[in-house]
Amino acid sequence: MSKRIKIFDTTLRDGEQTPGVNLNVQEKLEIAKQLQKLGVDIMEAGFAIASPGDFEAIATIAREVKGVVVASLARAVEKDIDRAWEAVKEAENPRIHTFIATSDIHMKYKLKMTEEQVLERVAAMVKYAGKYCSDVEFSAEDASRTRPEFLYRVMEEAIKAGATVINIPDTVGYAVPEEFGRLIRGIRENVRGVEKVDISVHCHNDLGLAVANTLEAMRNGATQLECTVNGLGERAGNASLEEIVMGINTRKDFYGVSHGINTSQIYRTSKLVSGLTGVSVQPNKAIVGANAFTHESGIHQHGVLSEKSTYEIMTPESIGLSTNRMPLGKLSGRHAFEERLKELGYNGLAPAKIQQAFEKFKELADRKKVVTDRDIEALIGEKVTEIPEFFELDSFQVSSGKRVVATSTVSLKRKDTVVTEAATGDGPIDAAFNAIERAVGVSFVLEDYSLRAVTEGKDALGEVTVKISRDGRVFTGRGVSVDIIEASVKAYINAINRAISELGENILLQ
Ligand code: KIV
Ligand code: ZN
Numbered sequence: 001m002s003k004r005i006k007i008f009d010t011t012l013r014d015g016e017q018t019p020g021v022n023l024n025v026q027e028k029l030e031i032a033k034q035l036q037k038l039g040v041d042i043m044e045a046g047f048a049i050a051s052p053g054d055f056e057a058i059a060t061i062a063r064e065v066k067g068v069v070v071a072s073l074a075r076a077v078e079k080d081i082d083r084a085w086e087a088v089k090e091a092e093n094p095r096i097h098t099f100i101a102t103s104d105i106h107m108k109y110k111l112k113m114t115e116e117q118v119l120e121r122v123a124a125m126v127k128y129a130g131k132y133c134s135d136v137e138f139s140a141e142d143a144s145r146t147r148p149e150f151l152y153r154v155m156e157e158a159i160k161a162g163a164t165v166i167n168i169p170d171t172v173g174y175a176v177p178e179e180f181g182r183l184i185r186g187i188r189e190n191v192r193g194v195e196k197v198d199i200s201v202h203c204h205n206d207l208g209l210a211v212a213n214t215l216e217a218m219r220n221g222a223t224q225l226e227c228t229v230n231g232l233g234e235r236a237g238n239a240s241l242e243e244i245v246m247g248i249n250t251r252k253d254f255y256g257v258s259h260g261i262n263t264s265q266i267y268r269t270s271k272l273v274s275g276l277t278g279v280s281v282q283p284n285k286a287i288v289g290a291n292a293f294t295h296e297s298g299i300h301q302h303g304v305l306s307e308k309s310t311y312e313i314m315t316p317e318s319i320g321l322s323t324n325r326m327p328l329g330k331l332s333g334r335h336a337f338e339e340r341l342k343e344l345g346y347n348g349l350a351p352a353k354i355q356q357a358f359e360k361f362k363e364l365a366d367r368k369k370v371v372t373d374r375d376i377e378a379l380i381g382e383k384v385t386e387i388p389e390f391f392e393l394d395s396f397q398v399s400s401g402k403r404v405v406a407t408s409t410v411s412l413k414r415k416d417t418v419v420t421e422a423a424t425g426d427g428p429i430d431a432a433f434n435a436i437e438r439a440v441g442v443s444f445v446l447e448d449y450s451l452r453a454v455t456e457g458k459d460a461l462g463e464v465t466v467k468i469s470r471d472g473r474v475f476t477g478r479g480v481s482v483d484i485i486e487a488s489v490k491a492y493i494n495a496i497n498r499a500i501s502e503l504g505e506n507i508l509l510q
Pocket of ligand 2 (some may be wrong): 014171202204
């Protein structure tokens with residue numbers, strides 16, 4: 001049986017200390033419910049004395065979220081502890097989490113207290129919290145910059161006074177893995193009574209080492225790991241829950257421990273937290289970033305298509321993503337393109353059609369960084385619907401502006417000849433449509449025109465749909481391009497080709 005590690009989530013407390021984040025009670029409750037589904041062992045729901053809103057959120061979560069320990073933070077002062085207990089007392093499993101700083105810097109400049117005074121306060125306040133609650137966590141703020149011998153004494157006092165968890169925060173993200181691991185081992189080996197309690201760690205990410213420090217602490221005896229979803233938290237944030245958990249899972253050969261997290265809820269939780277906090281996840285963030293399961297280069301795409309483990313150390317499904325992503329771009333080959341067509345349900349396309357679509361795709365990939373599924377669907381929709389191309393777009397030009405009459409010149413290919421016509425109109429699209437009609441030599445009534453972005457971003461593909469009529473019949477055409485005038489021109493020509501194919505080429509002679 002592997003050792004079971006407890007995951008203590010502080011997204012709702014330290015995570016909410018992320019600059020610019022302010023969650024209301026309902027939002028906190030929604031996140032708390034999701035954390036419960038995720039399977040965290042303990043959730044720190046807030047800092048009860050900090051504000052009435054925080055108090056209400058903790059109390060609401062304590063009442064409504066079951067099957068998990070609900071904690072409130074409290075400084076090591078009676079009024080904080082009273083308020084923390086008021087907030088968590090209705091929880092199925094309440095916890096009071098009290099703390100005081102123990103480093104020389106903090107004691108001298110912030111607390112203006114001596115070591116002896118701090119020791120006395122620790123003992124008194126842990127005991128005070130213990131009168132309310134059987135589960136008391138004690139944290140030595142700035143522990144990683146505290147003299148280890150003093151830290152051992154502090155922790156011994158806390159345990160003697162009844163603490164059930166002792167927490168060693170790297171408050172300012174100063175520690176490095178080997179040294180932090182040594183500190184935890186030192187606590188395990190030098191603090192009397194330590195075997196009766198959980199040793200917890202709480203690492204900040206100022207040097208980008210929060211997860212590494214946390215995992216190294218675990219290897220040296222930490223049994224509770226404090227973390228936040230998406231690594232939110234004060235300054236550079238806290239150790240990220242998803243990175244710790246997926247590190248443990250992916251390298252179970254190395255760490256050999258277990259936890260209670262349902263990893264398939266990770267992605268959903270990350271999305272919820274980034275949505276409600278407004279802090280977006282950087283694309284290259286491990287585990288939950290948009291690129292974490294995205295293979296860009298043709299070589300990688302080919303490898304993953306042959307065998308996922310060539311470039312994937314964990315599966316997207318394991319964090320609740322339906323699949324990896326292989327954005328098609330200019331580096332992608334025909335193999336990846338054809339695979340994507342199949343995935344999108346375009347089976348059995350004639351080789352010529354695939355070739356035609358692939359050429360269009362390459363053209364688009366030169367103009368657009370990432371060609372998405374919707375781009376491909378749009379390309380296929382445009383090219384694969386079999387309408388004879390009586391007219392093909394050769395080139396076009398438009399000029400328009402304020403107090404300028406819009407004019408357009410369009411050249412259409414018909415068999416071996418190119419017909420060029422120019423026209424004016426009410427705006428560039430009307431001018432282009434008029435020029436097309438002149439080149440075709442037939443006029444139509446424009447019944448409807450619609451434009452929508454079929455993909456996201458500034459370089460989105462625009463899809464234009466036009467409906468034109470003649471002799472009481474309506475014909476639809478579609479065109480797709482990153483340039484909306486080009487998409488409009490293509491849609492109009494597409495509709496005209498459809499009209500000719502259904503009404504017959506005779507209309508060109510009328
Ligand atoms: O970083 C820190 O030291 C904390 C404590 C209050 C646990 O957040
Ligand atoms: Zn912290």
